[in-house]
Amino acid sequence: MPKYYYYYKNEHKMVIEDDAAEFDYKKHDKKDHCDKHDKKHDKKDHCDKHDKKDHKKDHSKLVEFAYQTFDSITELPLPLTFPLSTQPQVVATATLKDVEKGNVVWLNGLYHVNNNSPEFADVFTRIYRGNISPANLIYQSIVEVDAEGNDDATESVTQFVDVVPADAKNVTYYLTAQKGPFSDDLSVFAYGPITFTAAEIKQ
Known part of the structure; x- marks a missing residue:
């Protein structure tokens, strides 16, 4: 009979099986994806603002x-x-x-x-x-x-x-x-x- 361990994160109960092969990494992958997306979004915002500033400088x-x-x-x-x-x-x-x-x-x-x-x-x-x-x-x-x-x-x-x-x-x-x-x-x-x-x- 498999053993289960319980822990709480963000007020949601999660269950992880003892067997690592059956561990669900999807939530962790999702977080990594969001971090990458946020970094990419921040970089785009920075570039857009930079381009607008440069464009303004070029105006005669x-x-x-x-x-x-x-x-x-x-x-x-x-x-x-x-x-x-x-x-x-x-x-x-x-x-x-x-x-x-x-x-x-x-x-x-x-x-x-x-x-x-x-x-x-x-x-x-x-x-x-x-x-x-x-x-x-x-x-x-x-x-x-x-x-x-x-x-x-x-x-x-x-x-x-x-x-x-x-x-x-x-x-x-x-x-x-x-x-x-x-x-x-x-x-x-x-x-x-x-x-x-x-x-x-x-x-």
Whole structure:
């Protein structure tokens, strides 16, 4: 006849047989499983909080925003009030105050061009920082505008990211347009809508 020993745990009576082969380890295994699960859960919570904290650190912050817009609604016939030359002509400006070294400035520009000539024209779009001089040119694009009667009206879209230099304080950006050197005799016009934006971002 097998002998039985009685003991109490958590107010529940448990019976264990003398024979070790018949001992029920399930309750002990369950506890081990719970301990492992708790450790895993705690580790996951820690990692989740850590990831959220790191993610927060990676967010960039908008410091300042400047813009200029003209002629947001354009009607037909297309206006001919802004003829282009082969020299840079200011389309729009945007000024940021008290900029910080190392921040970046996200620049976006938009204006439209109409070529009223019998041959295609080259149009240069530029952005200058500080003043209009070759040393301060930070962006340039060139597009060909078709001759009149073809795709002679188009838009010029500009996007650029500028890094704030160490000596900068109040910075003005100039969006300019001009005809190419071989298009001097052509009739090319800029018109709206015109938009130029500058957003200083702290990383």
